[in-house]
Amino acid sequence: MASSPLLFLSLLLFAPLALAGHGPSGPPVPHGGPLLTRSINLSLIWYGPFGRVQKRVIRTFISSLNYNGGANLEPQVSSWWRVVESYQSFARPGPPGPAPPINVKVVKQEVDINFSVGKVLTVDFLNILAQKAAAGTPAGSLAVIFAGSGVTVQGLCMGKCSIHGLNGPQPYLVVGNPEIECPGSCAWPFFPSDYGPKGVILQPPNKNVAADAMVIALASGLAETVTNPFNNGFYSGIPTQPTEISDACPNMFGSGALPGYTGKVRIDPATGGAFNAHGPRGRKYLLPAIWNPRTNSCYTPL
Numbered sequence: 534m535a536s537s538p539l540l541f542l543s544l545l546l547f548a549p550l551a552l553a554g555h556g557p558s559g560p561p562v563p564h565g566g567p568l569l570t571r572s573i574n575l576s577l578i579w580y581g582p583f584g585r586v587q588k589r590v591i592r593t594f595i596s597s598l599n600y601n602g603g604a605n606l607e608p609q610v611s612s613w614w615r616v617v618e619s620y621q622s623f624a625r626p627g628p629p630g631p632a633p634p635i636n637v638k639v640v641k642q643e644v645d646i647n648f649s650v651g652k653v654l655t656v657d658f659l660n661i662l663a664q665k666a667a668a669g670t671p672a673g674s675l676a677v678i679f680a681g682s683g684v685t686v687q688g689l690c691m692g693k694c695s696i697h698g699l700n701g702p703q704p705y706l707v708v709g710n711p712e713i714e715c716p717g718s719c720a721w722p723f724f725p726s727d728y729g730p731k732g733v734i735l736q737p738p739n740k741n742v743a744a745d746a747m748v749i750a751l752a753s754g755l756a757e758t759v760t761n762p763f764n765n766g767f768y769s770g771i772p773t774q775p776t777e778i779s780d781a782c783p784n785m786f787g788s789g790a791l792p793g794y795t796g797k798v799r800i801d802p803a804t805g806g807a808f809n810a811h812g813p814r815g816r817k818y819l820l821p822a823i824w825n826p827r828t829n830s831c832y833t834p835l
């Protein structure tokens with residue numbers, strides 16, 4: 534009997550995981566493997582046609598990770614990124630030390646406008662694209678493949694909107710496009726949810742549902758690639774179906790989140806768009822919750 538309040542509490546804490554299609558496997562813990570550190574060179578493939586506005590929204594998000602606009606701009610995308618950087622301090626036993634910055638930059642990008650390997654991306658095709666992205670870049674670059682509208686990616690939807698893998702020793706990341714594929718799973722809260730309550734629908738901060746939803750998926754995917762690049766970093770559950778640092782906090786964007794409710798966000802009076810973080814040049818973004826190893830709880834900017 535003595536343990537039942539604890540059991541009840543942990544059921545409450547991890548109940549949202551079951552909704553997202555992942556086992557209730559608890560908070561991510563280190564498994565001794567390396568994380569990505571210091572600098573990350575991204576090689577982007579726009580797989581299919583993308584509008585200039587969409588690319589600019591996503592590119593500016595990437596540059597916002599290391600952008601500090603000062604106290605007046607809080608909450609900032611870079612504050613969210615510092616939580617990802619903090620994992621470096623928790624990868625080894627002992628008291629956590631300071632975590633050095635992780636600088637992210639784009640070293641190459643190409644457009645694959647005619648879907649060179651087709652519109653259904655299985656692991657074999659993803660490896661071909663990751664290989665193509667790596668060509669001509671510094672060793673150790675991270676390939677990021679942005680799926681064009683209507684591209685199906687193996688393993689995406691049903692709670693996963695981006696997925697990272699390994700092409701040989703090299704990590705890569707694929708970001709799904711919810712314009713046609715599973716918007717009810719990957720475009721919420723800008724589109725009615727397929728899971729549980731439909732929830733409150735919010736306007737996207739950059740007025741582009743696909744681009745703003747892909748920023749959420751890219752942010753989750755980058756956070757998970759950095760903290761579990763070789764499948765032996767931070768996760769819980771089984772290695773082939775891990776609960777990683779963003780999976781542990783599904784469908785949460787602010788404090789007080791509940792199924793169907795994002796939690797606290799701000800609304801830009803000029804556009805009506807919902808956001809929780811500032812980037813450079815007046816850009817605003819809605820960023821997903823990630824597990825915070827320092828507080829042992831889900832972190833959101835607001």
Ligand SMILES: *[C@@H]1O[C@H](CO)[C@@H](O)[C@H](O)[C@H]1NC(C)=O
Binds near residue numbers: 646647
């Ligand atoms: C894409 O396909 C169209 C139609 O088949 C063709 O005209 C065009 O040259 C192709 N573009 C590239 C970059 O391959």
Ligand SMILES: *[C@@H]1O[C@H](CO)[C@@H](O)[C@H](O)[C@H]1NC(C)=O
Binds near residue numbers: 572573574671672673
């Ligand atoms: C990123 O590229 C720069 C050259 O542009 C290189 O000096 C650096 O080592 C690269 N970083 C990694 C982690 O490979």
